[in-house]
Amino acid sequence: MKALDELTFDNRFARLGDAFSTHVLPEPLDAPLLVVASNAAMALLDLDPAVAETPVFAELFGGHTLWAEAEPRAMVYSGHQFGGYTPQLGDGRGLLLGEVYNEAGEHWDLHLKGAGMTPYSRMGDGRAVLRSSIREFLASEALHALGIPSSRALCVIGSDTPVWREKQERGAMVLRMAPSHIRFGHFEYFYYTKKPEQQALLAEHVLNLHYPECREQPEPYLAMFREIVERNAELIAKWQAYGFCHGVMNTDNMSILGITFDFGPFAFLDDFDAHFICNHSDHEGRYSFSNQVPIGQWNLSALAQALTPFISVEALKETLGLYLPLYQANYLDLMRRRMGLTTAEDDDQKLVERLLQLMQNSGVDYTLFFRRLGDESAALAVARLRDDFVDLAGFDAWAELYKARVARDGEYSEEQRRKRMHAVNPLYILRNYLAQNAITAAESGDYSEVRRLHEVLSKPFGEQPGMEQYAQRPPDWGKHLEISCSS
Numbered sequence: 001m002k003a004l005d006e007l008t009f010d011n012r013f014a015r016l017g018d019a020f021s022t023h024v025l026p027e028p029l030d031a032p033l034l035v036v037a038s039n040a041a042m043a044l045l046d047l048d049p050a051v052a053e054t055p056v057f058a059e060l061f062g063g064h065t066l067w068a069e070a071e072p073r074a075m076v077y078s079g080h081q082f083g084g085y086t087p088q089l090g091d092g093r094g095l096l097l098g099e100v101y102n103e104a105g106e107h108w109d110l111h112l113k114g115a116g117m118t119p120y121s122r123m124g125d126g127r128a129v130l131r132s133s134i135r136e137f138l139a140s141e142a143l144h145a146l147g148i149p150s151s152r153a154l155c156v157i158g159s160d161t162p163v164w165r166e167k168q169e170r171g172a173m174v175l176r177m178a179p180s181h182i183r184f185g186h187f188e189y190f191y192y193t194k195k196p197e198q199q200a201l202l203a204e205h206v207l208n209l210h211y212p213e214c215r216e217q218p219e220p221y222l223a224m225f226r227e228i229v230e231r232n233a234e235l236i237a238k239w240q241a242y243g244f245c246h247g248v249m250n251t252d253n254m255s256i257l258g259i260t261f262d263f264g265p266f267a268f269l270d271d272f273d274a275h276f277i278c279n280h281s282d283h284e285g286r287y288s289f290s291n292q293v294p295i296g297q298w299n300l301s302a303l304a305q306a307l308t309p310f311i312s313v314e315a316l317k318e319t320l321g322l323y324l325p326l327y328q329a330n331y332l333d334l335m336r337r338r339m340g341l342t343t344a345e346d347d348d349q350k351l352v353e354r355l356l357q358l359m360q361n362s363g364v365d366y367t368l369f370f371r372r373l374g375d376e377s378a379a380l381a382v383a384r385l386r387d388d389f390v391d392l393a394g395f396d397a398w399a400e401l402y403k404a405r406v407a408r409d410g411e412y413s414e415e416q417r418r419k420r421m422h423a424v425n426p427l428y429i430l431r432n433y434l435a436q437n438a439i440t441a442a443e444s445g446d447y448s449e450v451r452r453l454h455e456v457l458s459k460p461f462g463e464q465p466g467m468e469q470y471a472q473r474p475p476d477w478g479k480h481l482e483i484s485c486s487s
Contacts, residue, residue: 231258
């Protein structure tokens with residue numbers, strides 16, 4: 001394991017030059033201190049977990065000191081926000097401190113969010129507050145534990161720095177990690193500003209570093225775009241299967257690697273609601289839960305437009321046509337597994353759709369239903385779950401179809417069924433009320449709940465003795481928390 005001063009930097013994005021980013025130093029936080037750290041994320045950098053408790057750790061990720069090899073840069077990009085194009089965005093409160101590569105040869109961006117003003121801050125102060133930093137940390141690590149591609153979070157550093165939002169709050173920084181923080185909006189920026197040389201350099205950078213296998217194809221850029229389509233189809237299938245709502249699917253929040261990042265007013269579903277809107281600023285419901293699928297395609301179309309200098313329109317359209325079938329195949333495969341099925345039948349899609357319709361009208365807890373469905377045999381499970389539904393006749397009809405479908409799937413013992421289903425149906429998810437409880441404690445100086453919740457969410461599928469309170473349905477107040485983009 002390494003000490004902090006032993007990290008090896010290779011700042012590849014910084015070498016693209018000033019057209020792509022601006023050198024900016026972080027603005028230090030007052031009295032920085034560790035709120036929470038992820039040992040799993042630290043392991044990606046070969047760091048000894050013990051270094052998180054040292055003063056220099058909080059100083060580094062609180063903006064006070066830097067490695068000599070770090071080259072902090074604020075990236076420039078643009079993007080479509082709620083459907084409208086904004087010509088210039090960029091890292092308004094974040095800095096790419098540098099790129100570290102580990103002993104396995106993997107490169108990781110170290111991206112510090114809340115690091116102060118940059119040329120792209122617009123009217124903002126460049127700061128992040130403690131509550132949003134905790135939410136991003138927990139979401140990044142929880143999604144990863146669920147098997148959903150995501151950026152990672154190394155730590156949250158708290159402070160005494162006052163920050164004004166709707167009220168005065170305390171500033172914080174979260175250290176985010178990903179193989180790249182390049183977004184769809186990077187390509188849009190150089191396309192719409194008519195900078196073909198820089199756009200070509202960006203395309204080569206992404207192709208060579210992140211999609212090198214596409215170099216072997218007859219049309220490398222087209223192969224790269226197809227891979228991006230495939231990754232996003234799989235990503236959004238996982239969001240939908242596990243009830244995750246991103247909340248702000250602007251093109252500047254879409255990763256070129258097909259991972260989840262830029263966490264704002266996200267939420268996991270409590271009661272199933274296909275029309276759920278997690279961002280209370282999203283008055284039109286553009287980024288509602290059910291809209292995430294078509295918005296994914298819309299965003300890929302925006303990226304395709306920016307790639308027209310490299311790929312023919314016909315080839316782009318044909319590749320975009322793969323998105324929905326790929327999404328549907330991935331989603332249905334995940335939902336079969338969540339229902340304990342190991343084979344495929346033509347009517348499985350209807351079986352899933354009918355179940356979700358029944359859930360929609362009954363306020364059924366999305367996560368706990370699937371977990372309990374695997375607790376025992378299909379017949380006993382549906383009998384116990386029946387009382388959660390309003391339309392009993394409708395549920396009974398579905399239950400008969402489900403039991404027959406399970407019988408056709410094969411002969412499995414109850415223990416085999418439980419083990420298989422519990423491996424894909426989490427017991428613990430990041431519910432908004434759990435995050436809020438941890439935030440409330442942290443804002444009073446008690447970080448134990450943040451750390452405990454992080455530990456629970458890092459093992460979402462296995463029962464954890466003494467942690468039953470994290471596997472409960474939320475109280476009524478917990479279902480109606482309003483979350484906005486405010487940070």
